[in-house]
Amino acid sequence: LILEEAGLKIKAIKALSLNKEYCRKDALDLNELFVLSDHLFNRRNKPSKPILELIDQIEVDLDLEIDLLDTLFSSSAPSVVHSRICTQGRKCAYYDLCFQEEEKEPNDSILFLSTSQNKLEAYERGVTQIKELDPSLLEGFPLQYAQYMASKMNRTFIDGLALQTWLSKIEYPISYLDFEWDTFPIPPYQNMHPFDVLCFQYSLHIERKNGTLGHVDFFGTGDCRKDFIESLIENVPKEGTILVYNMDGAEKLRLIQLSEQFPEYEKDLMAICERMIDLSKPFEQGIYYDSRMRGHYSLKNLLPVFRADYTYEDLDIQNGMSAVYAYRNYEKSSASEQADIQHAIRVYCMMDTYAEYVIFHGLQHQLEQYQKQIMKSED
Structure with missing residues (x-):
């Protein structure tokens, strides 16, 4: 134009x-x-x-647009208007700036109601807590119901039967597994497509039936895919449950991709996939909800709910993006810096699998307490 x-x-x-x-x-x-x-x-x-x-087909009056820009830069800051557009598709780049008040909100604030189309309008009307919202305005998602009941009862919501059913599927030895990877728009190695990922790290905690907990991990650079696969196949127990957090969009997808790149390992990798169970499901499906989660159920949000003495805040690397950034700087760093980077990434990934261990046993403990309360109320 x-x-x-x-x-x-x-x-x-x-x-x-x-x-x-x-x-x-x-x-x-x-x-x-x-x-x-x-x-x-x-x-x-x-x-x-x-x-x-x-x-x-685009009709734009450029002169009018220029005049609007002049008005914008010459006036005071515009008023903040919250709407569904703020999080449509993904969060707006200015979300944290516009929603600073969330830090001051109670744990059961209406702003934390999951997948709600009505929460912002309700908030503007003065509704502050989820329990104050007209239940007819809930869209009917299980997680929403769990949030509403946790707010209304002022305690953790547990669907006891559903949680018991889910826990009954877990078999020892339990493998707690987590990957770290980087994404490459232009494929750097053979059999890779645009935007394929390269797994450079895994952490694996293994819990035996007698309660012992062991740990092994892998860290690689360059085209480490084959070494990654062989190490994983060697170290993951051949039986028992493999607990992974949000596996369908992450670890399971990575293994399927690796099996396509290295078909000679497809049988072993698919065998690992078949024993995976997603630890995020009890939270995603509203089977368990604590208002301290504040509408989120990432490992970092859940860990302090079950163990307040463990936190990512004490780590040199505190999230996955920081781990990727550190990894990208690994090869151009000095030997001493590389040692520090590798240690920080391995500790971060190890924290993820230990968090899975803590959360799993936290769910077991919460179910036991819930069942005791039910039995006590029936007496």
Whole structure:
């Protein structure tokens, strides 16, 4: 639009994008890696409408837009308006700035109600706690119900029968497993596609039936995929449950990807996948909810609920993105710095699997307490 306003006629517009179907062989083939097209692509990776046609449909008064910008920069800061757009798809970049009041909110604040379309409007009307919300405004998700009941009863909500059923599936030895990985838009190694990931770290706590807890891990650099696979297959027990947190979008997906890149290990990797059970499900499905979770159920949110004396805040690396950033700087660091980086990443990943251990046993303890209360009330 700006070029045409300047008197330049646009005849064609093409976009350069990565070909998601491309699989790297020995060398990188740039002609196959990139796709040059005058169309946009839809979510199914199929050509949609021509870019030029879409641009021609846009009617913008540039002079008016410039005047609006002048007004914006010359006026005071705009008032904050909370809406569903703030978290639509993903959180707005300014979410933390606009929602600073969340830190001062009670644990059962209406702002923490999961997947609610009505919470912001209710908050503006003066509804502060979840229990104050008209139940008819709940969308019916199990986690919402758990949050509402925890707020109403002012205590932890437990679906005793569902939790007992879930726990009954766990078999010893229990393997607590967690991966760390980096994502590569341009595949650096053979048999990788654009945006494939490379697992460079795993932590594995193994709990035997007699209560003993052992630990083993792996850390690699460069193309460490094969070493990662072989180490994992060797160290994961051949029987028992493998507990993983949010496995379908993470560890399980990583193993499926590795089995495609190294089909000779597919049988062993799929055997590991088949014994995985997702530790996040009791929280995601509203089987267990404590208002101290404040609407979130990541490992970092859950750990202080079950063990206040353990925290990620004492670690040099406190989240996955920091671990990836440290890993990216590993090879260009000095030997002493590399030792520190490797130690920090391994400790962080080890904390994740120990947190899984703490949370699992926390659920067991909470169920026992719940069952005692039920029996006491029946006497």
